[in-house]
Amino acid sequence: MSWPVLIVGSTALDSVETPAGKVNDALGGSAFFSAAAASFTAPVHLVGVVGDDFALEQLDFLKQRGVDLTGLQVVPGGKTFRWGGRYHEHLNHRDTLFTELGVFESFDPVIPDHAAEGPLVLLANIQPSLQLRVLDQIRNPRAVVTDTMNLWINIDLSGLKEVIKRTDILIINDQEAQMLTNEQNLLRAGRKLQTWGPRTLVVKKGEHGAVLLNGQDVLCATAWPLENVVDPTGAGDTFAGGFIGALAAAGEISDRTLRAALARGTVLASYCCEDFSLNRLSKLQPEEIASRLEQFRQLTDFAL
Amino acid sequence: MSWPVLIVGSTALDSVETPAGKVNDALGGSAFFSAAAASFTAPVHLVGVVGDDFALEQLDFLKQRGVDLTGLQVVPGGKTFRWGGRYHEHLNHRDTLFTELGVFESFDPVIPDHAAEGPLVLLANIQPSLQLRVLDQIRNPRAVVTDTMNLWINIDLSGLKEVIKRTDILIINDQEAQMLTNEQNLLRAGRKLQTWGPRTLVVKKGEHGAVLLNGQDVLCATAWPLENVVDPTGAGDTFAGGFIGALAAAGEISDRTLRAALARGTVLASYCCEDFSLNRLSKLQPEEIASRLEQFRQLTDFAL
Numbered sequence: 001m002s003w004p005v006l007i008v009g010s011t012a013l014d015s016v017e018t019p020a021g022k023v024n025d026a027l028g029g030s031a032f033f034s035a036a037a038a039s040f041t042a043p044v045h046l047v048g049v050v051g052d053d054f055a056l057e058q059l060d061f062l063k064q065r066g067v068d069l070t071g072l073q074v075v076p077g078g079k080t081f082r083w084g085g086r087y088h089e090h091l092n093h094r095d096t097l098f099t100e101l102g103v104f105e106s107f108d109p110v111i112p113d114h115a116a117e118g119p120l121v122l123l124a125n126i127q128p129s130l131q132l133r134v135l136d137q138i139r140n141p142r143a144v145v146t147d148t149m150n151l152w153i154n155i156d157l158s159g160l161k162e163v164i165k166r167t168d169i170l171i172i173n174d175q176e177a178q179m180l181t182n183e184q185n186l187l188r189a190g191r192k193l194q195t196w197g198p199r200t201l202v203v204k205k206g207e208h209g210a211v212l213l214n215g216q217d218v219l220c221a222t223a224w225p226l227e228n229v230v231d232p233t234g235a236g237d238t239f240a241g242g243f244i245g246a247l248a249a250a251g252e253i254s255d256r257t258l259r260a261a262l263a264r265g266t267v268l269a270s271y272c273c274e275d276f277s278l279n280r281l282s283k284l285q286p287e288e289i290a291s292r293l294e295q296f297r298q299l300t301d302f303a304l
Numbered sequence: 305m306s307w308p309v310l311i312v313g314s315t316a317l318d319s320v321e322t323p324a325g326k327v328n329d330a331l332g333g334s335a336f337f338s339a340a341a342a343s344f345t346a347p348v349h350l351v352g353v354v355g356d357d358f359a360l361e362q363l364d365f366l367k368q369r370g371v372d373l374t375g376l377q378v379v380p381g382g383k384t385f386r387w388g389g390r391y392h393e394h395l396n397h398r399d400t401l402f403t404e405l406g407v408f409e410s411f412d413p414v415i416p417d418h419a420a421e422g423p424l425v426l427l428a429n430i431q432p433s434l435q436l437r438v439l440d441q442i443r444n445p446r447a448v449v450t451d452t453m454n455l456w457i458n459i460d461l462s463g464l465k466e467v468i469k470r471t472d473i474l475i476i477n478d479q480e481a482q483m484l485t486n487e488q489n490l491l492r493a494g495r496k497l498q499t500w501g502p503r504t505l506v507v508k509k510g511e512h513g514a515v516l517l518n519g520q521d522v523l524c525a526t527a528w529p530l531e532n533v534v535d536p537t538g539a540g541d542t543f544a545g546g547f548i549g550a551l552a553a554a555g556e557i558s559d560r561t562l563r564a565a566l567a568r569g570t571v572l573a574s575y576c577c578e579d580f581s582l583n584r585l586s587k588l589q590p591e592e593i594a595s596r597l598e599q600f601r602q603l604t605d606f607a608l
Binding site: 089090184185186187188205208209211217218219220221222223225226227228229259260262263296297299300301302 | 564567600
């Protein structure tokens with residue numbers, strides 16, 4: 001039976017501009033992207049915070065997929081966290097136009113008691129101090145999976161290191177791994193990070209795929225070759241959600257299930273990029289995922 | 305039985321500096337790297353030119369692997385082509401310090417008659433005008449595989465396009481594909497290049513692997529995860545040599561053999577980077593290649 005998944009992260013409204021167009025105050029935030037991806041294969045408990053300016057019916061598709069939203073706080077009179085960004089022509093770089101923390105400024109994550117026992121935990125991207133507060137409330141986690149971003153390396157390195165120490169599977173992008181370890185070579189950077197705590201590491205390389213280190217073992221995955229990227233916002237969070245969803249469904253963390261998780265995360269992230277916000281993820285059907293997973297297996301098959 | 309392989313390209317002495325050290329007047333050039341890699345699995349005919357300042361005993365290891373050097377011209381009183389380069393700290397960029405064409409200035413490639421009938425042709429990196437002269441001398445090629453570099457895009461675009469038109473399998477790196485087509489997205493760039501002639505395309509992404517387009521099909525390969533890169537010079541040429549060597553050994557160009565070729569090219573290129581010049585390739589044993597090929601299959605295996 002599938003393990004329950006607890007996801008704690010940012011819950012936001014994003015205003016995003018890419019060469020393909022723009023959206024204003026669209027559903028965003030690491031927890032929503034991750035939950036949407038994980039919900040296909042696991043029972044998800046989501047913890048986050050929004051203001052009463054947030055239209056809760058936007059989350060109906062998550063409820064229909066069984067996501068438990070009792071841990072989503074709604075602050076009366078509060079303003080939802082808003083982020084604005086603009087991507088450059090080639091989508092490899094983006095500028096943050098504004099960040100309005102709103103209700104996140106005083107967020108204190110409270111894990112509902114029914115969700116605190118024995119989950120697979122995904123600490124999606126939020127402040128390390130909040131990630132630590134979450135861990136203190138969990139009893140007997142199956143494993144702690146942590147996603148992070150470069151911001152915390154700059155403003156709370158010691159908090160981040162404490163979180164990493166308590167992490168079983170660290171998901172990190174290439175630049176973050178290089179910054180954290182002062183190692184340019186990704187394998188060496190990963191090996192160093194493993195000595196900080198996590199037995200398992202996923203180093204994401206964006207359009208170039210990901211490398212997974214599990215103990216001594218190495219696994220490499222290319223990204224899905226997309227011909228049209230509309231908006232890459234949330235692709236990393238979606239990857240993390242698909243990844244943890246696969247592990248939860250397997251009910252086991254092993255070389256075999258980590259491979260499946262890497263493939264599933266890759267495929268879900270590719271769908272995320274096909275439209276703005278969670279537009280593609282909210283309409284996605286399990287058959288589409290299965291079909292792309294099979295294609296992914298074929299396009300990376302070197303069984304010679 | 306294996307198809308014969310004809311390799312025409314530069315034959316040089318390289319002076320290279322990387323963070324790991326330096327070498328002066330070391331064996332280099334696209335034809336030598338490619339021939340060293342192809343020679344493990346196919347009978348190779350090499351065509352190139354050196355001056356009489358070139359110590360021919362450097363090529364003994366190629367002869368021992370059965371490489372036919374009768375097409376290697378030695379110009380009395382001539383100076384061998386020399387290239388000097390320095391890599392930046394992270395090995396992603398290099399500066400050319402000098403290029404002394406020497407005997408290449410007046411090189412006229414002559415294909416020995418015994419090598420002109422029915423080969424698998426690798427046009428390794430040299431001037432498009434010379435590549436065309438080679439093609440005019442070949443009878444009934446199994447296929448024409450062309451490797452190129454950005455220099456020719458800048459100084460002989462029309463010659464390059466003519467070569468591409470007569471090419472069956474084009475090997476090109478990501479930046480070159482983008483420059484040539486004005487398409488940033490690699491899949492779209494590749495699709496455009498296919499309309500110029502080649503049914504099959506390999507877009508190399510350096511440390512990020514390669515994408516192969518074969519008709520409508522797509523295949524993705526990660527690079528081998530190397531912890532220590534000593535010198536990446538010649539890695540692309542070595543990839544091309546391993547790739548064509550695998551096709552020659554299979555005696556067939558198909559989805560299955562192209563997959564094997566992509567894997568073999570990737571593995572041989574990884575060995576190339578482990579030392580300066582052809583130092584690693586000249587000592588490499590078939591058992592080492594087989595072992596890394598098996599590891600490559602495992603680290604990219606998503607048979608779920």
